[in-house]
Amino acid sequence: MSNLLEGYPVVTEIPVAWGEMDALNHVNNVVYFRYFETARLEYFADIGLMEEMQATQTGPVLSETSSRYRRPVTYPDTLLxxxxxxxxxxxxxxxxxxxxSKQQGAVTTSGSAKVVMxxxxxxxxxNLSPTLIEKMISMQPDLDAVATD
Known part of the structure; x- marks a missing residue:
């Protein structure tokens, strides 16, 4: 399963809760945005973004987000x-x-989010601080260079 997440430097494990199911007996579509948020906050913790925000009063604001549902997820399951x-x-x-999905051994959902400082x-x-940029690039050496003007 690790090959399915190759290239993703932060992997967050999330158990599916019974209450996340909807009337059609699968995880409700809105719940995936909470999963993305949980993963985003773990990524932010790994680069020290929230600590920097407390010190500088500069932090992330979600500008847009999207999701592509590929396979339904049901309880019980654990997601990576x-x-x-x-x-x-x-x-x-x-x-x-x-x-x-650990249960399915397959990709169930993909998504994206634009974050503005x-x-x-x-x-x-x-602007992002040079420290945050360095940490992001150190986690993903193939990340394109940043505009500096």
Whole structure:
């Protein structure tokens, strides 16, 4: 199963809860966005983004998000959610997610999210710090270079 998440530097394990099922007896579509959020926050923790936000008042704001449902997921199951940065600019990045079902041994869902850096004190868009950029690139050496102007 690890080959299904190759290229995803952060993998988050999430058990499917009974309450996440809908009337059609599979995980409700909105729940996947919570799975993506959990994986995104683990990625942020790995690069120290939330600690930096406390110090600088500059942090991530979700600009857009999407999901592609490939196979239904049912309870009981445990999901592995891979997360990575697909695009990186001076003030934003696009994350990609891939969800693998342990029970099915297959990819069930993929998704993406655009994250924009925002200075909450000044109420305006802001640049990623060089430290965050370095950490992202160290996790994914094949990540394209960042615009610096």
């Amino acid at each position: 959610v891979g997360s990575r940065v697909a695009e990186l600019t001076k003030d934003s990045f696009v994350m990609e997610y891939k969800i693998v 925002f200075n909450f004190a000044q109420q305006k868009r802001a």
